[in-house]
Amino acid sequence: MRIERDTERGRAVTLSVNGQSLAAFEGEMLATAMLHHAAAFRRDTRGLERGLFCNMGSCSECMVTLLPSGRRARACLTPVSDGMEVRTDG
């Protein structure tokens, strides 16, 4: 789903989301990388799939836990970095 033509990307990086390895490029936001992999980020209390809604820092639907710090962050505002470790079930 990434645009492949006439675009320059940052360095290829690998991150881990819920223990699963994910390929991304420097300069992308975490939400972008997660969305490329799967539309659903988590399941709600009724077991229904939920993803990000606004992609601009307003709805907080894409809140994830960054490890090892445990800091909570909105994936849509968090740039990826190599070796980044993320959980969505916090």
Add this chain to the structure above:
Amino acid sequence: MERCDVLVVGGGLVGCAAAWHLAAAGASVTLVDAADFGLGASGQNAGSLHFQIERRFLEQGDALARQAEQTIALSRMAIEDWRGLEAALDADLHVVMDGGFMVAETAEQVTMLERKVEREIREGLRMRLLDGDEARRIAPYLSPSILAAGYAADEGHADSRAIVPAYAAAARRAGARLIGRTRLDRLQRVGGGFEAGAGDLSIRAGQLLVAAGAWTPHICAMANLHAPLYPVALLMNVTERSRTLEVPHLVQHVGRRLSMKQTGAGNILIGGGWPSRLARTADGGFDPGVRPELIGDSLAGNLRAAIDTVPAVAGLNLIRSWTGVTAVSADQLPVVGEVPRLPGFWIAGGGSAFTLGPTFARLVAQAIGGTPAPELDFVSPARFEHLNSFMG
């Protein structure tokens, strides 16, 4: 010209609930709202089910606190109403009634709390006064700085966004006609009843119930009546979901503005009566129809009170703050009943109308139907009748 027994103006909690009770009792009911249902205070509040005497009564001295004792009788009825509401409406309203704390942090607050709990027990509320350690045994999330807490076994919370749609659906099932997005432009006494209209729509009703929250004075003015209800703008906040912090109770503070509770999804709702700033109309009046402006000091003060009471919330992200408008009466008590100056003209609103709304609505519907509800005597608009001695 449409005809009905009762016209309800206002599609919030009280209006939709009253329409349901009236229709279920066999009356023909039409309800109109200028917007969609539940968009005002009914849907903007944080959903506390609070049965202890409210802090806003205690801070105004003894006379008002004694008045507030009278609301305990209503609170006891509201406990029963809320316990049966999900079954009665056949709806999931996220009603949780696992108890609520009103905490104290200073010796002065403890004294205030002791007198309050004594009053409440005397009036028949299921209450206990706990010291700090006893409170923390039930609620380990409370701060070590909490010296004492009033514990009300029946307190809790419900989803304010679910209640109005559930009442509206029940009212429709019972045969009521609910009309949204229709702003009344005329209302007058005609013969023994009332005639109201909005553009091409004309409705003739035997009786009229105004349950329009902060808009109630405006609706009453159309009928040449004063209603002593005033718009007030408040602040509510919500944190991200937490799975580590569990707050299964309603938490309030006897000396500071605070209400806290946790939603089923895990978010912590934080409110408690911190002000925001009402919008103004072009000619200088207050405009309850425009979202109030957030006040930074209120946000900081509200969150500080929350962290001092439940320290673990400091580790959560705030994801949203919103402002909303409710109405408070001239003496802080609700205004529910018939206006003596204009028989058949009923008002229901003003204060605690989420917690007490189902009970106001049930009782005022009963009274409109012809069976007196003496439980409402002390909140009757009759106490403000002097304002209408040149009106009507």
